[in-house]
Amino acid sequence: MSQLDTVNRILDAAEVLFAERGFTETSLRTITSTAGVNLAAVNYHFGSKKELIQAVFERFLTPFTESLDRELNRRESQAQLQVEDLLQSLYRVALAGLAREGRDPKRFMRLLGLAYTQSQGHLRRFIVSRYGASYRRFAGQLSGVLPQVDPVTFYWRLYFMLGATIFSLSSFDAIEAILREDFGAVSSLDETLARLAPAAVAMLTAPDVGAA
Amino acid sequence: MSQLDTVNRILDAAEVLFAERGFTETSLRTITSTAGVNLAAVNYHFGSKKELIQAVFERFLTPFTESLDRELNRRESQAQLQVEDLLQSLYRVALAGLAREGRDPKRFMRLLGLAYTQSQGHLRRFIVSRYGASYRRFAGQLSGVLPQVDPVTFYWRLYFMLGATIFSLSSFDAIEAILREDFGAVSSLDETLARLAPAAVAMLTAPDVGAA
DNA sequence: TCAGCTCTTAAACAAACGTTTTAATTGATG
């Protein structure tokens, strides 16, 4: 087993276990035994548990933001951008890029949700410093096609949208199971994104009654 | 210090610390020293850490759902219910009821978010079995005033709305700090709810393109 | 006043945690 194997086996196991149970609830012993490597390998290759957590995020956020940036480049050269187009960029292209690599988009949404809700200050700092530029660029473009919405209202709605996305996709399997039991209707991730996109557009473009 | 004092001091400290750091990241020693009581008091009065967590949720979810139920009773007797009315019931009345008791609604949103994202299976079971009826009643009434929306689409949108609400309100202070720095605009909780309600209405009432 | 119960206290428990250490093993290079 080469060094690269060990590193990737640890990342694979950590990614799944973190998404399932959270960071604090997942011990290095569980990770290494799942990965079939020695306990000390984590500290040898990554330095510490904190750095392993960051490495897990780096491995999926880097291709994610690269896909998003490429898509934003393409959109930017077009005139007449629509809100729908930008959300399609975010939802379809970027997520589909991850799925194409054989990784589960729902798992990444769960991890993103954990990054926000589990305190882990180091992780939030890491993500903001590393990927904040892409996020601000997307937000800027989206804000640009919504000139009628007050900036503060826009940013609140952006967080509403993020919350709706992260929350519903990170709990996708649980929600899907409930709906399947109650209505006998199976929902695929694609179908759910097809429902989420217009809902998000409706929220972003709603008439601005304007507080303050 | 009476027995009731000890129990309440533990609940007060646990509520704040859980909301700040999460369940696993908050030790019983931190809770008891913050509360100024002996370490063993938690196991004596609550039995275990799990049961303490449930007690914290019970203390704010019971009055919350009671307020909501009373409000739903009042609405039910009226004809011509509107989506806006029901969301107002949820946002203003129930949350305001908690605020009236001198407790912080944002903190409860943070705890609700944790209940969903931190694995803690026992907590989700506890909440569903104890408060599921009120939730289903609210969902049923809301669904009733949206007959044009396909049931499956409705339930997905309900989760979108829950995600937007829990996510943005539980991170309220962080988001508010960012917007204050970028726009110099302070947002109160009331203002944010005044933005959230119409955004949620727009999402729920959006035309149903209808998957499946 | 004293028995009897409730509650608090201090101390100890075993288990699990992240990390470090030291030695064995591997694999490439001269």
Add this chain to the structure above:
DNA sequence: CATCAATTAAAACGTTTGTTTAAGAGCTGA
């Protein structure tokens, strides 16, 4: 084949965790 650095392995480290124990204090009712 010998050498040397990189990697793996097993064991132990000191902390911290939730929980339990056993003794003490404080109050109540007879």
